[in-house]
Amino acid sequence: xxxxxxxxxxxxxxxxxxxxxxxxxxxxxxxxxxxxxxxxxxxxxxxxxxxxxxxxxxxxxxxxxxxxxxxxxxxxxxxxxxxxxxxxxxxxxxxxxxxxxxxxxxxxxxxxxxxxxxxxxxxxxxxxxxxxxxxxxxxxxxxxxxxxxxxxxxxxxxxxxxxxxxxxxxxxxxxxxxxxxxxxxxxxxxxxxxxxxxxxxxxxxxxxxxxxxxxxxxxxxxxxxxxxxxxxxxxxxxxxxxxxxxxxxxxxxxxxxxxxxxxxxxxxxxxxxxxxxxxxxxxxxxxxxxxxxxxxxxxxxxxxxxxxxxxxxxxxxxxxxxxxxxxxxxxxxxxxxxxxxxxxxxxxxxxxxxxxxxxxxxxxxxxxxxx
Amino acid sequence: xxxxxxxxxxxxxxxxxxxxxxxxxxxxxxxxxxxxxxxxxxxxxxxxxxxxxxxxxxxxxxxxxxxxxxxxxxxxxxxxxxxxxxxxxxxxxxxxxxxxxxxxxxxxxxxxxxxxxxxxxxxxxxxxxxxxxxxxxxxxxxxxxxxxxxxxxxxxxxxxxxxxxxxxxxxxxxxxxxxxxxxxxxxxxxxxxxxxxxxxxxxxxxxxxxxxxxxxxxxxxxxxxxxxxxxxxxxxxxxxxxxxxxxxxxxxxxxxxxxxxxxxxxxxxx
Numbered sequence: 001x002x003x004x005x006x007x008x009x010x011x012x013x014x015x016x017x018x019x020x021x022x023x024x025x026x027x028x029x030x031x032x033x034x035x036x037x038x039x040x041x042x043x044x045x046x047x048x049x050x051x052x053x054x055x056x057x058x059x060x061x062x063x064x065x066x067x068x069x070x071x072x073x074x075x076x077x078x079x080x081x082x083x084x085x086x087x088x089x090x091x092x093x094x095x096x097x098x099x100x101x102x103x104x105x106x107x108x109x110x111x112x113x114x115x116x117x118x119x120x121x122x123x124x125x126x127x128x129x130x131x132x133x134x135x136x137x138x139x140x141x142x143x144x145x146x147x148x149x150x151x152x153x154x155x156x157x158x159x160x161x162x163x164x165x166x167x168x169x170x171x172x173x174x175x176x177x178x179x180x181x182x183x184x185x186x187x188x189x190x191x192x193x194x195x196x197x198x199x200x201x202x203x204x205x206x207x208x209x210x211x212x213x214x215x216x217x218x219x220x221x222x223x224x225x226x227x228x229x230x231x232x233x234x235x236x237x238x239x240x241x242x243x244x245x246x247x248x249x250x251x252x253x254x255x256x257x258x259x260x261x262x263x264x265x266x267x268x269x270x271x272x273x274x275x276x277x278x279x280x281x282x283x284x285x286x287x288x289x290x291x292x293x294x295x296x297x298x299x300x301x302x303x304x305x306x307x308x309x310x311x312x313x314x315x316x317x318x319x320x321x322x323x324x325x326x327x328x329x330x331x332x333x334x335x336x337x338x339x340x341x342x343x344x345x346x347x348x349x350x351x352x353x354x355x356x357x358x359x360x361x362x363x364x365x366x367x368x369x370x371x
Numbered sequence: 372x373x374x375x376x377x378x379x380x381x382x383x384x385x386x387x388x389x390x391x392x393x394x395x396x397x398x399x400x401x402x403x404x405x406x407x408x409x410x411x412x413x414x415x416x417x418x419x420x421x422x423x424x425x426x427x428x429x430x431x432x433x434x435x436x437x438x439x440x441x442x443x444x445x446x447x448x449x450x451x452x453x454x455x456x457x458x459x460x461x462x463x464x465x466x467x468x469x470x471x472x473x474x475x476x477x478x479x480x481x482x483x484x485x486x487x488x489x490x491x492x493x494x495x496x497x498x499x500x501x502x503x504x505x506x507x508x509x510x511x512x513x514x515x516x517x518x519x520x521x522x523x524x525x526x527x528x529x530x531x532x533x534x535x536x537x538x539x540x541x542x543x544x545x546x547x548x549x550x551x552x553x554x555x556x557x558x559x560x561x562x563x564x565x566x567x568x569x570x571x572x573x574x575x576x577x578x579x580x581x582x583x584x585x586x587x588x589x590x591x592x593x594x595x596x597x598x599x600x601x602x603x604x605x606x607x608x609x610x611x612x613x614x615x616x617x618x619x620x621x622x623x624x625x626x627x628x629x630x631x632x633x634x635x636x637x638x639x640x641x
Binding site for chain 1: 412416419529532533537539542547550554555557559562563564568570571585596599601602603606
């Protein structure tokens, strides 16, 4: 590795990265501990990041515990990926106003003032971002709100060193190391960070970082750590492409079994970094002169999602669960050329009843017993 | 959704300000505060409508020829029954505000007891002409719009007024509290702390208030659409609650609301 494309950043000089980004006009966002979870929030320096902490995750369980001392990223992930930072949970798309002469006028809110730099992005979430880009940012009608935030984003990835028990990115091919879609990537080892650039913006920033040349032992330690992170994962998705396989089993009896557990609460779709469904409504002023057109996160588990007069097409939980999984793993391939699952395991951890679809999927793919 | 009878489909007569009543039956007055807590919007509202009768605010005019009547409180006495029958006849729209008027409220817990709970509360219960059960307004007269909540919010009552007065789409909530929690970026209290929370079966509208303070949802806004209470109750049991504790989660603020009552009674029986 040469200094032009990467190098070693001592842990004591980690704050230089924050300072440089701030100097270049970025608003800094990174992982923070809040309410017993690691969530993205505003950060000013390394001291705001989780330190010596790890996450213990299982089906319907997420706990923080003391981890490797000195490490900043010895944990897997929190409840949210990048989704809420780009596809806002709720936002006003336009405001309409009845003018005194009776005409209607429309206005859109201003675009964000400051570009974001996000520190600590994992490989699974970069893959999810790529899928959200394909949905919101590309095609003939890109979403202007999403696109404006996305355009100016600076992404600092971190190779995942401590996957959670719920993680299965190795089986989906999305992790644990960051491969593309970042501006800078950090490989955390005990002494500090091996830094590499993934874009022109990243290379430009790299030149100003106080890096020293990395030595082969460091590279070896990082590779070993990444291999361990990959091999430690116990959950997996089937390696074959599931296109057509779930859609061919709409009446499989195991859907009914899932429906006896599923709460139809929408936690899985809300924490899923690739789910993109939303609803829109009007928020009218009391005098009726102005109205805000609001978009908010929706879910295939709500009645509104499949509502066509006079009733929701998917009224029961089993139809809603079937819709979520069949779309995510099966006909997502037709839409975006791959499955909609990046192996982050959030839907397993954050399901209040602990549904783990990596355990249910093999049963759905089996031929039903007794026809 | 409001389904007005044909006679109510005509727009309100323009020369007169809409006549509004806010009534109270068996309740704590908390839902009336949804109006009084509106701040500047209350002044705006007061310029648009005439509050004919609103005890918490002051006016105590006669309950006749009303455009919209908001009712807080459950039907608990014979007098309550007579009041709602009479006010229904005098009102073009009848709107219930809060858990009491909409499902029977926390006082409907007495529906589940045998014996005489009032005798243990009042020194001389003979002076109270109480009914055997505490019931929602809709058990006696047709209701045009029901606003759930304990208490309802200012946005809910304004939403109802905008819908009736302006024909704006009603801000009907279908979503569960979980969705609002996630939209607000609140970490799930069940997953991070093992706290039993009714959020997955409860209608949102409160903005996920309790989880935002690290507490489980109490179900103030009543059962959501498609409430999977059985699975949630099993989860509560898995978190270490005894069957009686599971029952008490469901039999609380909206104990008389169908899905909550049925799930609670199942666990009460054991």
